[in-house]
Amino acid sequence: MISDNSVIVVGGGHNGLVCAAYLAKAGRKVTVLEAGEQVGGLAATREFAPGFRASCAHLLYLLDAEISRELGLQSHGLEMASDGLRTIALAEDGQNLVIGSDNLDGAGLGDEDRAAWREYRRFMSKFAAVIGGLHNQVPPRIRQERGDLVALGKLALKIRMLGRDDMREFLRIAGINIYDVLQENFENPLLKGALSLDAVLGANSGPRSNNSVFTALHRMSGTGGHGTGAVALPIGGLGSVAEALAAAARQAGAEIRTGAAVERILTDGDRVGGVRLAGGEELAAATVVSNADPKTTILDLLGARHVEAGFAQRIVNFRARGNAAKLHLALDGLPEFRGVSAEQAGDRMVIAPTMEYVERAFNHSKYGEYSAQPVAEIIIPTVRDPGLAPAGKHVLSAVVQYAPRNLKQGWPEGKTAFTEVVMGLLARYAPAIREQTLAAELLTPEDIEREFRSAGGHWHHGELSLDQFLMLRPVPKAAQYRMPVEGLFLCGAGTHPGGGVMGSAGRNAARAVLAN
């Protein structure tokens, strides 16, 4: 006889851990089963070369302040090496721009651009807050019931509360592309290039793609408390967030097992009954919450035959092909990027010289090719957190786009050549980088899929776009975390409000389980 109180969480990514912590706090008997040897999933800090550590997700800007406070993450050891990192928009000749939250610095900037930057920050922050206000809500259903209608009414009211002019502007730009919005507001090409990158990081889109304003707003929608879009660097990499969450979950009574890959979600009649691990061990539970992505959960772990054909087809159609690669370099010393001081080397650097450059970089991926001239978001975390490398050495961590999941020539053939392209790109800005490199690791979306068990290797477990957002995420009729099989829930980035190290999907899923 299965206890109604027992919950199995499949996967110890940060959302699985948040979900486990809230459920354990509410008195449920929770077991987290993580296939990897450590918790954290895409945000785990791992050794990529002897003595050098980095996390795949490398910057913290979305972590929900309420979750952080309620789970006492600080008391469980989470500490920032730095918050409020600036962005250095790199130029090949070293005439870089420094983009802070309130000010811009650099050669070639006019007063118009500085004023436009303040206004852009004002309206984008205001619009991002509308999206941020939805993070901790179970999305309403589109039906005639009172609770759902009230929730939909509240959303409409939030938009109306922007004020007449801003509401019009919000509705005008929300579905269009960042290229047009930046073109309307700014002159400086380097500034526009750098800002457009924020709209396409982790997405399968270029600056001219629809939805790119929405993804820019999502990136700015964090409620971390250091200002809209503020970027922080936790000591120990993003894995420290997961470690603190795991400590909170354990303190609340959850059991966390690593090296425990779930092979099958078991059914008992028309509801879930537990899971079977690789190796054959079976664990019974009345509720199974999956932190794995929607495709893996429904198609591989549960099996499509347990859901209606139409539902299975919607999951198949969920767009989830990653286009971001991750580079980790173990360096002999601090690399010198042209025009970047040693202190600035601890900030966030981006290679996106113009919007046209970013768009051209994206074009290749439409045809199954990697970018010949990629874009990159680069940090050297060891400037502010030296513990990630041996004394005097450094780590370079870079998101590099575009690298399509389904490379035409295949990644086994293409990876070495793409790594060479990326090293060549870096060398144009930091000429001695090759000589300083002791070891390099490039994770393609295919590697990310395999290593982190995320179908498609996508940043958000599935494209974050208006057609896969809120009550449409992951698919219509499954946006309240409950799957069509009784007792089965999702809690990962493939559900509302999407990816990024935020925790809201895990918390919302816990609420849905408790309300069931």
Ligand SMILES: Cc1cc2nc3c(=O)[nH]c(=O)nc-3n(C[C@H](O)[C@H](O)[C@H](O)COP(=O)(O)OP(=O)(O)OC[C@H]3O[C@@H](n4cnc5c(N)ncnc54)[C@H](O)[C@@H]3O)c2cc1C
């Ligand atoms: C290249 C890249 C860079 C990124 N950079 C950033 C960034 O800088 N900042 C940011 O906020 N976000 C970033 N992201 C996005 C962020 O990492 C993810 O959106 C987020 O970590 C997802 O968390 P999650 O808990 O939902 O899922 P995951 O982290 O994917 O965790 C799911 C867990 O489930 C486990 N699992 C899956 N199947 C099974 C199974 N069968 N049995 C047991 N366990 C299983 C996996 O091993 C994994 O640990 C980046 C993503 C990528 C790909």
